[in-house]
Amino acid sequence: MSALIEIIIFSAAAAGALAGGVGVVASAQPVRSALSLLLVLGSLAVMYLLLAAPFVATLQVIIYAGAIVVLFLFVIMLLHARSGEERPSKLRGQRVAAFVLSAAFYAAILAVLRTVRSAPVSTIGSEFGSAQFVGGALFTTYVLPFELASMVLIVGIIAAVVIGRPFVR
Amino acid sequence: MSVPIPYYLALSALLFTMGVVGVLVRRNALVIFMSIELMLNSVNLTFVAFARQFGTVEGQVTVFFVMVIAAVEVVVGLSIIIAIFRTRDTMDIDDVDLLRG
Numbered sequence: 001m002s003a004l005i006e007i008i009i010f011s012a013a014a015a016g017a018l019a020g021g022v023g024v025v026a027s028a029q030p031v032r033s034a035l036s037l038l039l040v041l042g043s044l045a046v047m048y049l050l051l052a053a054p055f056v057a058t059l060q061v062i063i064y065a066g067a068i069v070v071l072f073l074f075v076i077m078l079l080h081a082r083s084g085e086e087r088p089s090k091l092r093g094q095r096v097a098a099f100v101l102s103a104a105f106y107a108a109i110l111a112v113l114r115t116v117r118s119a120p121v122s123t124i125g126s127e128f129g130s131a132q133f134v135g136g137a138l139f140t141t142y143v144l145p146f147e148l149a150s151m152v153l154i155v156g157i158i159a160a161v162v163i164g165r166p167f168v169r
Numbered sequence: 170m171s172v173p174i175p176y177y178l179a180l181s182a183l184l185f186t187m188g189v190v191g192v193l194v195r196r197n198a199l200v201i202f203m204s205i206e207l208m209l210n211s212v213n214l215t216f217v218a219f220a221r222q223f224g225t226v227e228g229q230v231t232v233f234f235v236m237v238i239a240a241v242e243v244v245v246g247l248s249i250i251i252a253i254f255r256t257r258d259t260m261d262i263d264d265v266d267l268l269r270g
Contacts (some may be wrong), residue, residue: 021187029232098193123224145234
């Protein structure tokens with residue numbers, strides 16, 4: 001891939017991710033927030049492809065865009081969320097303080113990024129990031145965490161069923 | 170790699186900051202939840218970028234586990250939000266203050 005095309009794709013994906021991020025935070029209606037989240041997730045999937053991680057990009061589309069955002073939309077439809085005008089916060093000056101502290105936080109991260117000299121980018125083979133490459137590590141070195149993750153999934157399913165049962169006094 | 174890794178890291182930091190702003194400013198429980206997802210995703214981008222920089226698989230494996238935990242977290246969190254909505258008929262987090270005393 002030529003350098004110019006990669007820069008163009010990165011810029012487009014970054015613009016999409018940032019626009020989506022603003023949409024998630026600033027949208028008045030939760031539905032628009034959910035669709036903005038979808039834009040962020042798609043843009044990040046493109047970035048994963050640029051970073052030689054096609055398997056992670058596939059997972060991103062299937063799990064996040066396919067399952068999680070649909071679940072969000074489902075709940076929004078289910079509760080047909082009281083949208084629109086949020087009441088002002090009970091805490092005085094919370095909004096201003098939130099923006100100032102967040103800006104300081106971002107400035108701190110950028111300061112670190114500017115001072116730290118980054119290591120050279122290593123050369124990788126063509127199979128880097130493929131399903132076989134990641135799956136090989138998952139089923140050999142990280143097989144125990146992998147099995148534990150399945151148990152966490154089971155616990156999550158049971159928890160959702162228990163919480164979702166009809167409320168009994 | 171014509172786009173340097175620090176660019177990805179700066180973008181990831183900006184997305185994370187947006188998620189922080191969303192959690193701090195918004196009152197709707199669903200939107201706060203989506204902001205948390207935004208933060209999780211920005212950290213995933215950092216992991217993948219570092220995996221590319223060092224040429225190791227561990228970053229991508231970590232992203233896999235983050236996605237699993239995020240899926241479980243969404244399921245449990247949304248069911249809690251639905252339970253709160255059924256009992257208190259609100260999604261505004263300022264209305265849920267039973268522990269305030």
